[in-house]
Amino acid sequence: MKGLILGLVCVAGAAAVPMLGNPYYTGVIFQLAMWIALAQSWSMLSATTGYLSLGHAVFYGIGAYVCVLLTGSVPFAVTLIAGALAAGIFAAAIGLPVLRVRGPYFVILTYGLSELVRHVVMRIESALGSFGRMIFIVPPIEVLMWCMLGLATLACLGAWAIRHSTFGAGLSAIREDEVAAETVGVPVTRLKLLAFVASAIIPGAVGGLALLRTSYFEPGQAFDPVISFTIVTMALVGGTETVRGPILGAVALTLLSELLWSNLPQLYMVVLGSTLIGFILFVPRGVSGLVDQIAGRR
């Protein structure tokens, strides 16, 4: 309850940022909300079931692609919804065979799938003679930011609801032991598929919004595997045991990147790499666990 109130206060505060009149801050909030939405969506599948997806860029990319194809012919909200639906449908279509594959195989399979789709889209686009598509009329940054904030909120509420539901209990049983879960009546295949689809939908809409923000589509960028890696990194740095973990991870790394990226990109990456290693080895429960520890000691 306390977390919910705190969360709502943060959302309200963030929504008011455009009043500062500095578009840079609005942009930062957009980034923050985007990574929270992505990391939290990822956690709906990977933190709950332990099926570690390294291919969430594919959902983001599909959302962006659908959005760019539809822009101009339908209102912009519809393009986002279409992007989300397309990502969800894609997940539903590939889910059954993909979720039969487990452990490290699943990790690299999701990565490979995402890359496969990226190269197929690149091929299609170059066959159509298009080398990147521009979007000329985009909603103002405040509107995009508010939408993104909405998606982040939705993702957090969704992740919270899943963790506290029967569905979530079934998913954690799957994470612990799939055979035993099946034995006590958990419909393993169906739940895994549902979680997969649930974790794909919001990234689809996020991809669409991010596209409108840059107003430029290039498949190599829209499906960039770095997106997948960043999502996993944020969630793990934040901690996967709680709903606030991915939020904290996204905030920490987005801010770090804002501080360093523009001036010293290579140094930023080295710091990022070292942070990751340090966290894995010394703070295994993530920022979230660290917060607990400090709070507990007081």
Next chain:
Amino acid sequence: MDTLLSGQLLFAALVSGSLYALVALGLNLVYGTLRLLNIAHGDLVMIGAYTAFGAFSLFHLPPVISVFLAAAVCAGLGWAVYEGLFRRLLANPTLAKRVEANSLILFYGISVILQNVVAMTFTASSRGYQYLDTVITWGGVSMTGNRLLTLIVASAVCFGTLLFLRHTLFGWSLRAVIERREAAQVVGVNLNRVQLITICAGFAAAGVAGTLVSMTEQITPFMGFPFTIVAFVVIIVGGLGNIGAGVLAGFCLGLVETYGIALTSPGYRSILIYGLFVAVLLIRPEGVFSKAVRS
């Protein structure tokens, strides 16, 4: 059709096949013994390439000599990574519980650090040097000396390693660790030592491959990832931890890729590689060449 049957194309396929086999060999050794997916493997190829480049441009050392240096540098990195990070990871039960996720992130961190440290040292622009690049023609096939050398060295290292694994005591204990980890420890294999030596050897193999690449291609700090992917495709096709089948799969991938592109167009290269990768994982995750051992 003529080009498809030419010795030229076969030679090209064998050169890239041998290189793939070598890169994958290193990755497979590390996976086999540590059960960890090293997504930084391609970056070790990059380190090997920059070592050779540095040695050539600073000290005029030819690659045939600097290849040893590159192997040593990568083996040293292997030592540092194992002693500094993975012993800690594997020894801590809470960390080891989610060893897949954790090791993935560790290797990602290592990869990012290696790429950007090299980029800060050598800048991000592409580099290259010339060595043995005169064309020789042999039985109707034209080739540059450095490509021939690549084929010879890569094949020699691969098959030498296979012989070593088959005929030495260390090779036996390594295979024991790969096949039956727990049992191997019981019969007195020093797991720690085997793991350390293997990770060094696996990294060194990548260093050798990097040296070979640097003779024929432009190198950049970010050249590594495609090699990681190719190596993954190869060891997935061969079966994770199955060293011999991995070498075979490396050559096969070289053939499939070269002929596949000849039949279609270079634009389909990535689709071909990833398509193969996904198909194998979906249909036979234990590998095409391995006997089915899934329960």
Next chain:
Amino acid sequence: MALLDVKNVTKQFGGLKALSDVSMTVEAGEIFGLMGANGAGKTTLFSVIAGHVPPTAGEVHFDGRRITGASPSRICRAGLCRTFQIVRPFGGLTVAENVRVAALYGAGGRQDRAAVARAVDDALEAVGLADRREILASGLTLSGQKRLEIARALATGARLVMLDEVMAGLNPTEIAAMLETLADLRNRRGLTFVIVEHVIGALMTLSDRILVLDHGERIAFGTPDEIGRDAKVAEVYFG
């Protein structure tokens, strides 16, 4: 009509015939014993019945419906649940959470919170784990984890529970308590049990009827008395 009807089940693992043409029927409310030396095929029979392993030939009917080929979760929700000889706890969840998953998803399909909580409490009470409910399942001793297997199966609300060597590793006092619990569950809640046990004394006391397997074949069937006198059984067990 029998609650469980196993018809001519054969299971082949490569060259090995783990079960050959095994038939048996279990009546509602009975305790049915399954005996046999190591490797006789008892666990395999459980796996076939519960849907973990498809039979090479033969059929299984539960409550008048054919369940061969159905997934274990469907079979469980139909009212049949098994435990694992090699325990499979949800190690990272607490004891109570382990049982709660079963109560949420099992045969009852309980949605109402109070009913779920009651099912969890009952199951934990029955196996004597009530005081350990908040610890992680991985922290239980082996005998604790065996009890947890039973508790989970009970909490699913299954009418037929198949127990695979749940008394291995318990001491005589604990075995006596467990026997009492099982008999009580049968009498009070009308549950049906199929029990595999190497503790032959326990099996003889508890079972109404016993089936003996040897190398995948049915070699004897009858009341405990009849089994005790059976020459073929004596030969398998006592050489």
